[in-house]
Amino acid sequence: MEQTKRPGFALIGYGGAGGWHIEKVRQLKELIDVRGIYDIDPHKSAAAEKNGLTAYESLEQLLADPSVDFITVAIPNDVHKPVCLRALQAGKHVICEKPVALSSGELEEMIAAAEQNGVLFSVHHNRRWDEDYLAAKKLYEENTLGRVFNIESRVHGSRGIPGDWRNQKEKGGGMVLDWGVHLFDQLLMLTGGLRVTSVFAKLYHVTNTEVDDGFKVFLEFENGLTAQAEVGTSNFISIPRWYMQGENGTAQIDWGVKGKIVMVSDWKNRDAVPVATAAGLTKTMAPRTAETIQEFPLPAICADVKDFYRNFVRAMAGQEQPIVTHSQIRRVMKLMEAVFRSGETGQAVRESI
Ligand SMILES: NC(=O)c1ccc[n+]([C@@H]2O[C@H](COP(=O)([O-])OP(=O)(O)OC[C@H]3O[C@@H](n4cnc5c(N)ncnc54)[C@H](O)[C@@H]3O)[C@@H](O)[C@H]2O)c1
Numbered sequence: 001m002e003q004t005k006r007p008g009f010a011l012i013g014y015g016g017a018g019g020w021h022i023e024k025v026r027q028l029k030e031l032i033d034v035r036g037i038y039d040i041d042p043h044k045s046a047a048a049e050k051n052g053l054t055a056y057e058s059l060e061q062l063l064a065d066p067s068v069d070f071i072t073v074a075i076p077n078d079v080h081k082p083v084c085l086r087a088l089q090a091g092k093h094v095i096c097e098k099p100v101a102l103s104s105g106e107l108e109e110m111i112a113a114a115e116q117n118g119v120l121f122s123v124h125h126n127r128r129w130d131e132d133y134l135a136a137k138k139l140y141e142e143n144t145l146g147r148v149f150n151i152e153s154r155v156h157g158s159r160g161i162p163g164d165w166r167n168q169k170e171k172g173g174g175m176v177l178d179w180g181v182h183l184f185d186q187l188l189m190l191t192g193g194l195r196v197t198s199v200f201a202k203l204y205h206v207t208n209t210e211v212d213d214g215f216k217v218f219l220e221f222e223n224g225l226t227a228q229a230e231v232g233t234s235n236f237i238s239i240p241r242w243y244m245q246g247e248n249g250t251a252q253i254d255w256g257v258k259g260k261i262v263m264v265s266d267w268k269n270r271d272a273v274p275v276a277t278a279a280g281l282t283k284t285m286a287p288r289t290a291e292t293i294q295e296f297p298l299p300a301i302c303a304d305v306k307d308f309y310r311n312f313v314r315a316m317a318g319q320e321q322p323i324v325t326h327s328q329i330r331r332v333m334k335l336m337e338a339v340f341r342s343g344e345t346g347q348a349v350r351e352s353i
């Protein structure tokens with residue numbers, strides 16, 4: 001049987017994310033031939049060599065290597081555009097880390113360069129393979145909770161923003177661009193093409209005046225569904241990763257698909273033992289009695305984030321379309337821009353995204 005040539009891969013930026021990419025592509029050695037890395041910092045090049053990788057001496061040297069077919073760009077956000085443009089213009093297929101760019105204008109330049117050079121250009125939206133997200137998506141798509149009317153997605157840390165370029169505005173720092181991009185991509189994918197009609201955002205500056213160190217975003221969709229996306233870095237108590245409300249049930253999902261579904265089994269039976277606090281009594285907010293609800297486990301999820309690279313390899317061979325498409329990337333960017341606009345003006349942005 002004829003052996004097909006494995007595409008040659010190179011990485012630009014051997015930092016936190018870059019190391020992760022190398023680990024994943026090395027696990028796909030039957031599909032991908034790792035040619036080497038380039039990092040602007042010689043210490044990172046030395047670390048790469050210690051890890052058995054070839055370190056190119058310059059970006060020019062990497063781009064001139066005909067054995068490199070595709071490149072992942074994993075460098076700070078402000079330099080995604082210039083470096084991706086150089087790689088695309090050199091005729092390489094490119095995967096860019098998220099957020100793809102700092103504006104829709106930059107993104108359009110990158111897409112145009114890919115089209116002009118006849119190469120693929122995609123973005124590493126790896127959180128589409130997170131099991132908590134896939135469980136939420138499954139519940140939504142299968143209508144497990146009845147008609148879903150509200151989805152809340154949040155990530156909470158308590159150590160502020162990690163201390164380097166992520167704290168700097170000119171570098172594309174801040175949590176909207178860092179984690180927001182993941183939550184927005186997930187919500188747009190989960191809701192399967194529903195248009196967003198309204199975006200209201202509050203950006204926080206608890207530990208940092210230059211960039212947002214957290215935010216709360218309230219979205220409305222064309223069919224009345226609402227969603228909240230929230231990132232915090234001063235949350236000393238975290239609340240669940242996902243909270244989904246349907247007409248007949250509620251789901252709570254945490255990292256690693258921990259959580260539960262509670263469904264109402266007897267809607268009409270609404271009797272309850274009132275809750276008494278020191279200052280009052282409430283029956284409205286009292287929990288349902290045990291015989292009128294049922295608890296279920298979350299669906300089992302099996303996912304492999306390496307499918308991102310498997311798909312990209314097949315897309316380069318013309319066998320599939322890239323999973324992360326240009327129109328999806330454009331939508332996420334437009335949503336992030338609406339979030340920043342709403343954050344600045346204090347007004348909801350009412351436009352179709
Ligand atoms: N998808 C994910 O899950 C995920 C996770 C973490 C980071 N990221 C993204 O990956 C990118 C890098 O983040 P990080 O956490 O790895 O940052 P990092 O600071 O750990 O690493 C960045 C690396 O890029 C190098 N670098 C900077 N400018 C360069 C240039 N012009 N050419 C070559 N190398 C250059 C730096 O020397 C450093 O080694 C960011 O866009 C970030 O948003 C994505």
